[in-house]
Amino acid sequence: MSIAICPGSFDPITLGHLNIIRRTSRIFDRVIVCVMYNSNKTSPMFSVEERIDMVQRAVYKYPNVTVDSSAGLLAEYAKQFPGAVVVKGLRAASDFEYEFQMNLINKKINPEMETMFLTSSGKYTFLSSSVVREMARYDADLKGLVPDEIIEDIREKAKQWRSS
Numbered sequence: 001m002s003i004a005i006c007p008g009s010f011d012p013i014t015l016g017h018l019n020i021i022r023r024t025s026r027i028f029d030r031v032i033v034c035v036m037y038n039s040n041k042t043s044p045m046f047s048v049e050e051r052i053d054m055v056q057r058a059v060y061k062y063p064n065v066t067v068d069s070s071a072g073l074l075a076e077y078a079k080q081f082p083g084a085v086v087v088k089g090l091r092a093a094s095d096f097e098y099e100f101q102m103n104l105i106n107k108k109i110n111p112e113m114e115t116m117f118l119t120s121s122g123k124y125t126f127l128s129s130s131v132v133r134e135m136a137r138y139d140a141d142l143k144g145l146v147p148d149e150i151i152e153d154i155r156e157k158a159k160q161w162r163s164s
C-alpha cells in the first residue's frame with residue numbers, strides 16, 4: 001500500500017493545502033495529513049487541537065485521508081511509516097529554496113525518507129495561512145480561501161482577537 005504524508009502547520013488549513021491533499025489522495029492509497037506543532041512559528045492563531053479539528057472537518061469527504069499530529073521532527077515522524085513519501089506543495093521560488101534546504105537536513109536524519117512536490121494550482125499560488133490570518137484580522141470575506149466548513153471558526157477566533 002502506498003502511503004503519503006502531507007505535513008504542515010495548518011494555522012489554519014487553506015484551500016491551497018486542501019488542493020494538494022486532494023491531488024495526493026488520487027495518487028496514493030493512503031494519505032496522512034500531519035499537523036506539525038514543533039515549528040518556530042510563534043504565537044499560532046489556533047491551538048493544535050483546533051487545527052486538527054478543522055483539518056478533520058475539511059478532509060472528511062476523502063475516505064483515504066486521515067489526520068495525525070506531531071510535535072517532533074518530520075524526518076523522525078516519518079520513520080514509523082517505512083516507504084511512505086512526504087508530499088508538499090510548491091508555490092514559488094522562495095518555497096523551493098526553503099524546501100531544498102529542509103530536504104537536505106531531513107535526509108541526514110532519515111536517509112530513507114523521500115519528498116515529492118506538487119506545484120500549486122494557479123489560483124492558490126498566493127494563498128498562505130498567514131494571508132488568511134491577516135484577512136481575518138480585518139474581517140474580510142474568507143470564501144474561496146479556506147474550506148467553507150471552517151470559515152465560522154476563523155471569524156469567531158478573529159473576533160476574540162480583536163476584543164482582547
Ligand code: ADP
Pocket residue numbers: 007008009010011014015016017020087088089090091095119120121124125126127128129130
Ligand atoms: P503556510 O506556508 O501556508 O503556513 P504550512 O506551513 O502549513 O502553510 O505548509 C504546509 C505545506 O503546504 C507546505 O508544503 C506548503 O508549501 C504547502 N502549501 C501551503 N499553501 C499552499 C498553496 N496555496 N498551494 C500549494 N501548496 C501550499
